[in-house]
Amino acid sequence: MEIRPADFERDAEGVVTLLRDASPLIVLSREGWLHRARTIPERARQAAWVAVEEGSVVGNGWAFRSFFSDDATTAECTVMVARSHRRRGVGNALFEQVEEHLRTLGLPTALTSFEESEEGTRFAAAHGFREHRAEIISALDVRTIDEAPPPDVDIRPLTAIDPRLAYVVDLEATQDMPSTVPIDDIPYDEWVGHVLDYPQFAAAGSYVAFVDGRPAAVSLLIADEESGRSANMFTGTARAYRGRGLGIAVKLASIRWAKEHGITQMATRNDESNAPMLAINRRLGFHPAGRRVEWLREETASSPAPPAPAT
Numbered sequence: 001m002e003i004r005p006a007d008f009e010r011d012a013e014g015v016v017t018l019l020r021d022a023s024p025l026i027v028l029s030r031e032g033w034l035h036r037a038r039t040i041p042e043r044a045r046q047a048a049w050v051a052v053e054e055g056s057v058v059g060n061g062w063a064f065r066s067f068f069s070d071d072a073t074t075a076e077c078t079v080m081v082a083r084s085h086r087r088r089g090v091g092n093a094l095f096e097q098v099e100e101h102l103r104t105l106g107l108p109t110a111l112t113s114f115e116e117s118e119e120g121t122r123f124a125a126a127h128g129f130r131e132h133r134a135e136i137i138s139a140l141d142v143r144t145i146d147e148a149p150p151p152d153v154d155i156r157p158l159t160a161i162d163p164r165l166a167y168v169v170d171l172e173a174t175q176d177m178p179s180t181v182p183i184d185d186i187p188y189d190e191w192v193g194h195v196l197d198y199p200q201f202a203a204a205g206s207y208v209a210f211v212d213g214r215p216a217a218v219s220l221l222i223a224d225e226e227s228g229r230s231a232n233m234f235t236g237t238a239r240a241y242r243g244r245g246l247g248i249a250v251k252l253a254s255i256r257w258a259k260e261h262g263i264t265q266m267a268t269r270n271d272e273s274n275a276p277m278l279a280i281n282r283r284l285g286f287h288p289a290g291r292r293v294e295w296l297r298e299e300t301a302s303s304p305a306p307p308a309p310a311t
Contacts, residue, residue: 003093006048006060008037014050014057018080023115025139025267025289027224027231031199039193041067047101051081051090058085061094063101066111066181074181075107075299078114086119102299110299111180116291129295132180135269136278138286142230142259142266145285149249149256154210157257158203158220165215166208167191173218173236178271180294195233200224205257206233209246217246219254223263230258232268235277248280255284 006015012030019028040046044064051059063077077098081090102110112129114120115137124131149155158166167188175183186194195201202223209217217237223230232254237247258266269292270277 001051001053001058001090001093003049003051003097006050008034011050011057011060012037014052015060015080018057018060018082021083022080025137025229025231025265027200027222027227027229027267029200029224032222035197035199039190039197040064041190043067045105047097049094049097051085051094053085058082059090059094061098063098063105065105065107068183068186069181070184072181073107074109074111074296075102075105076111076113076181077102078112091123108299110297111294113292113294116293121293124295127297129297132294132296133178134272134291134293136272136288137290137292138268138270138278138281139289140255140266140268140281140284140286142255142263145252145255145259147252147284149252150245153246153249155207155249155253156210157253158206158208161208161215163192163196164188166206166218166220169208169215169218169236169238170195170220170234172238174234176239177236178273180296195220198222201233202230202257205230205254205261207250207253207257209250211241211244211246216241216244217250219247219250221254221258223258223261225261225263228262228264230263230266232266235268235280242276247277248283251280251284 012034016028016030016033020026044067046064049061050057059081061079063075066072066074066076079091079094079098171186200222202221205221205223207219208215219235220233221230222233235247235251255266
């Protein structure tokens with residue numbers, strides 16, 4: 001087995017296979033993963049490695065500085081290992097590289113996240129991480145939904161408006177979401193790269209609700225019509241317009257679009273303390289499909305970061 005720096009073009013297919021295995025509801029293509037890897041800004045100082053055996057990627061390690069805050073004090077890291085190669089030291093070997101990079105970043109905390117499993121939880125706890133927050137993963141069969149958005153709500157697809165209007169709502173709502181890593185700002189050009197330019201972003205299936213001509217709520221969708229799968233990238237409402245059912249309205253618009261375009265499944269994630277959005281999901285028929293957990297470790301100069309949990 002060889003541990004080497006990741007070559008994005010060469011290793012993309014193998015890493016996507018690992019991610020799909022670790023996150024069964026993920027909507028991800030080779031092009032989508034490459035886009036994500038390449039749009040992490042230079043200030044994040046990202047580094048990545050792969051474990052390769054007989055030409056196949058069997059593990060992946062990653063680390064970078066959180067980048068949506070000028071005062072970021074957290075490094076984000078992960079290690080994934082193929083099920084067939086776990087308990088063989090592959091994760092620890094990868095994290096030796098990740099650990100060295102964490103030292104160069106010199107930040108006081110390290111954060112890792114993974115879809116909760118007995119293996120991942122045990123590994124995280126044994127290596128000094130503690131659970132910090134969690135998100136509920138929910139899934140919906142869109143074919144079961146016949147409800148349309150209320151006719152009196154002004155809802156427009158992203159393709160018919162200035163995308164900056166969606167950006168304004170997205171940024172405000174995102175800043176109010178529970179988050180381990182603070183999000184002070186997302187520059188518009190980086191938002192465009194993250195959202196609009198993402199290969200599987202469905203602009204026609206993403207909607208903004210308006211109140212008196214002002215953008216009030218947004219639903220952003222990624223979709224893979226070939227596999228019939230989709231994921232709600234984000235749904236949020238501007239502070240001044242919450243409690244009016246606009247979040248449900250825009251999400252229903254995305255669900256209707258997905259159903260009309262042959263999509264059968266929609267997945268979403270929400271902080272488990274976000275009662276309003278979880279209530280919206282229950283109201284729409286989403287059912288719990290797992291938990292994505294974040295584990296945090298305090299870093300010290302004398303105690304470098306241990307292996308992150310394999311997912």
